[in-house]
Amino acid sequence: MNDDLTTRLIHHPYKPPEGFEAMAPGVHKASTVFFPNVEALRTYDWKDKSGYTYGLHGTPTTFTLEERLATLEGGTHCMLAPSGLAVMTLVDMALLRTGDEMLVPDNAYGPGKVFAEAELAAWGITHRSYDPMDPADLACKIGPQTRLVWLEAAGSITLEYPDIPALVAQVRQANAARAGGRPIVTALDNTWGAGIAFQPFDLGVDVSIQALTKYPSGGADVLMGSVITRDPELHRQILLTRMRLGIGVGANDAELVLRGLPSMALRYHAQDASTRELAAWMQQQPGVAQVLHPALPDSPGHAAWKRDATAAACLFSAIFDASIAQARVDAFCDSLRLFRLGWSWAGPISLCAPYKLSSIRPHGWSGAGALVRFAIGLESVEDLRADLAQALRALHA
Structure with a gap:
């Protein structure tokens, strides 16, 4: 009906056959959506x-x-x-x-x-x-x-x-x-x-x-x-x-x-298991006053977590002794090699970020030392533990 090539390409009559099925859902991009009438x-x-x-x-x-x-x-x-x-x-x-x-x-x-x-x-x-x-x-x-x-x-x-x-x-x-x-x-x-x-x-x-x-x-x-x-x-x-x-x-x-x-459930449970292991290990390290993670018995709200939840995600926070200055805790974070400094979490790479509790939680944490939040990725637990250990040695050197 139309002889112009541009018009024919835009209004081409071909439609692919029905019945195509694959693992990934189709990606449909549109601003304008056509109506039949x-x-x-x-x-x-x-x-x-x-x-x-x-x-x-x-x-x-x-x-x-x-x-x-x-x-x-x-x-x-x-x-x-x-x-x-x-x-x-x-x-x-x-x-x-x-x-x-x-x-x-x-x-x-x-x-x-x-x-x-x-x-x-x-x-x-x-x-x-x-x-x-x-x-x-x-x-x-x-x-x-x-x-x-x-x-x-x-x-x-x-x-x-x-x-x-x-x-x-x-x-x-x-x-x-x-x-x-x-x-x-x-x-x-x-x-x-x-x-x-x-x-x-x-x-x-x-x-x-x-x-x-x-x-x-x-x-x-x-x-x-x-x-x-x-x-x-x-x-x-x-x-x-x-x-x-x-x-x-x-x-x-x-x-x-x-x-x-x-893969979400697989990743969640894998990161959960690694996080629990590292949180329990971190709790035993010198200079660490408290580790916050719902699966740890002395973490706030553990009883409610144990009753209502079955897993515990990829995060834990470590509060250092109040005698350790914020600058030294910041240097601890800088000395980590596998843990990267960055916001967000649940990705494949482990992250850490230091916080001043007095600025983010003015009530209930008076006198507490500096806090570092860790987000555990998909790396080997042994490698992550070794990275934390070398940074802790540098912290106390």
């Missing part, structure tokens, strides 16, 4: 995954990833965003209004608290911190304006493991005492548990977010986050906020996470 253009609805309308709202690739992630965490609805922090802030914006209050655990992920201190405060939304290891403290902090309670297991950096069912119970009691109105929602940062250590919805939470950057990806080469719920109305509320913000993820990034999912 005007009726379809007017009626297709991306929100329930029954049709495609625009690349930003979903393709077969992103829908497939969302469904698999929902299964991973025991939820029924999932949506994606460009990072773990993005899904955290998305939940805040979707569920909070001017005059509302949000409660966050004292040991929560730092950038999430910074978002509350800056952006949410500017919009007239207040926040307070509570002690995640004391459900009674949470009960005292819940007020008439509280609308969202964040949970995190284990806590960021210091790795305290909270009694999630007990914290959720306090929120449910507060909701039961209210005479109607908007309920308080519980949202869990489940990046550490990842759907492997425990099932978040079995513990009673309403929303589970995860930085897919960590375990689901596993390659330290992609940024992404997920929000998962079992409540269709909560899902719709957050989904519509995502749509209004114009947030989406790229098909190639979704492909990388899909590629990482089949």
Whole structure:
């Protein structure tokens, strides 16, 4: 019909045969999505995954990833965003209004608290911190304006493991005492548990977010986050906020996470085993005052972890004797050879980062020495232990 070569190439009639099937899901890239007719253009609805309308709202690739992630965490609805922090802030914006209050655990992920201190405060939304290891403290902090309670297991950096069912119970009691109105929602940062250590919805939470950057990806080469719920109305509320913000993820990034999912449980348990061995060894070393890891009996929240979880991820933190200056601990980190200095975790390469407890945890850790958080990768345990040993020798030289 068309003689011009350019037009013929763009509108080429060939379509590949149906029935192709392979291990890897197809990677579908699109901004524009074609509709078969005007009726379809007017009626297709991306929100329930029954049709495609625009690349930003979903393709077969992103829908497939969302469904698999929902299964991973025991939820029924999932949506994606460009990072773990993005899904955290998305939940805040979707569920909070001017005059509302949000409660966050004292040991929560730092950038999430910074978002509350800056952006949410500017919009007239207040926040307070509570002690995640004391459900009674949470009960005292819940007020008439509280609308969202964040949970995190284990806590960021210091790795305290909270009694999630007990914290959720306090929120449910507060909701039961209210005479109607908007309920308080519980949202869990489940990046550490990842759907492997425990099932978040079995513990009673309403929303589970995860930085897919960590375990689901596993390659330290992609940024992404997920929000998962079992409540269709909560899902719709957050989904519509995502749509209004114009947030989406790229098909190639979704492909990388899909590629990482089949090996996720194997990697999680392998890194868990290595981490437990190294944490127990580190606990015995001179100059180390305390090792924080939920599987260690004297680590905060061990009893709750033992009751509710079956695994313990790849992180442990070592607190050095208060007599060892921060500069010497920094030099210890610099002298490590296999452990690299860097943020994030759950990739194949082990990482470390020094922290000043007085700046990140002003309450409950007074007088403690410098802290180093270790993220254990997939290297040989023997090699990692030897690297730690040579750095400790340099520390005490």
